[in-house]
Amino acid sequence: MDPLTLRSTFGRFATGVTVITCRTPDGAHHGATVTAFTPISLDPPLVQVALTRKSKAAAYLDGASFAVNVLAADQVDVAMHFAGRPGSDPLPWREGSLAPTLGGTAATLVCRAHRTDDGGDHLLFLGEVAEVVTTDRRPLLFHDSAFHQIGDRSSDVVWLGCQDDPHTGWFDATTSFAAPLRSGPSYFIPRDTHY
Numbered sequence: 001m002d003p004l005t006l007r008s009t010f011g012r013f014a015t016g017v018t019v020i021t022c023r024t025p026d027g028a029h030h031g032a033t034v035t036a037f038t039p040i041s042l043d044p045p046l047v048q049v050a051l052t053r054k055s056k057a058a059a060y061l062d063g064a065s066f067a068v069n070v071l072a073a074d075q076v077d078v079a080m081h082f083a084g085r086p087g088s089d090p091l092p093w094r095e096g097s098l099a100p101t102l103g104g105t106a107a108t109l110v111c112r113a114h115r116t117d118d119g120g121d122h123l124l125f126l127g128e129v130a131e132v133v134t135t136d137r138r139p140l141l142f143h144d145s146a147f148h149q150i151g152d153r154s155s156d157v158v159w160l161g162c163q164d165d166p167h168t169g170w171f172d173a174t175t176s177f178a179a180p181l182r183s184g185p186s187y188f189i190p191r192d193t194h195y
Contacts, residue, residue, distance in 0.1 A: 017075075017140040017147070019082045020049050020057055021100050022066040029093055029100040032057035033083040035142050036122070037068055045129035047109060050122040061125045063113050065098040068127075070107040072137040073149045078102065079140060098130060106139040107132065 015035040024030050034057075036050035047068060051058040071079055077087050092103035101108050111127025118124070141148040 015142050016106075017071045017079050017142050018049075019069045019071060019078060019102060020051070020061070020066055021069060021102060022057065022060050022064050023100065024060055030057060030060055031069075031082040031102070033079050037070075040126065046114060047111060047127050047129060049125045049127070050119050051125065052122050058123050058125075061113070062116050062123075065110070065112050065130075066125070066127060067096065067099040067101045068109040068111065069102040069105045070109075071102075071140040072104055072106045072135075073140050074137075075104060075140055076147050078104075079147065096131075101133075104137075105133075105135070106137045107134045 016037065018034050018037045019031045020034050020037075021029065021031040032051065032055055034049055034051065038048045038050075040046040040048050049061075049066070049068065051061065077089060078091065081087055081091065094101045094103050096110055098110050098112060101110065109127075109129050110131040112130050114126040114128045116123055116125055138150050141150055
């Protein structure tokens with residue numbers, strides 16, 4: 001597989017933009033812009049961050065607490081700073097008990113180190129969420145090598161009618177499905193759904 005083609009294909013998946021912050025061994029604040037962030041589990045509360053093995057942050061995160069700062073739409077300058085293009089504006093650092101964080105974000109998750117796994121040319125850092133801060137600020141998005149802003153909501157109707165809604169219960173191994181709603185393998189509804 002050609003790496004450039006694969007990277008371009010990965011770029012078709014829109015993601016949020018995060019800055020992973022931690023302390024260096026000498027106690028200084030360090031951060032790295034990362035789009036490879038994934039919520040993993042609610043119980044226990046786990047998240048995963050993928051960092052290239054060559055990054056400074058990867059050297060600091062093994063066994064260390066860290067924060068996932070989900071950047072707000074107006075924080076492109078912060079994203080660029082931690083991606084290696086520092087600006088002149090002061091950074092919105094905040095001191096934390098486990099890890100330093102950034103102010104002005106859409107959300108922040110402060111994590112204790114849980115485990116580090118092999119991810120090919122990346123390392124996968126799993127963190128157990130110890131603290132969260134959420135705001136009503138819209139998140140910054142990244143797609144096709146460019147920053148974007150989220151648009152207006154299109155509808156809640158489709159999600160709220162879904163039986164895989166967190167408010168009505170997620171599908172689990174005991175869920176059974178009815179015959180196809182229409183022809184094709186992907187049109188199934190739960191037997192107890194009434195429309």
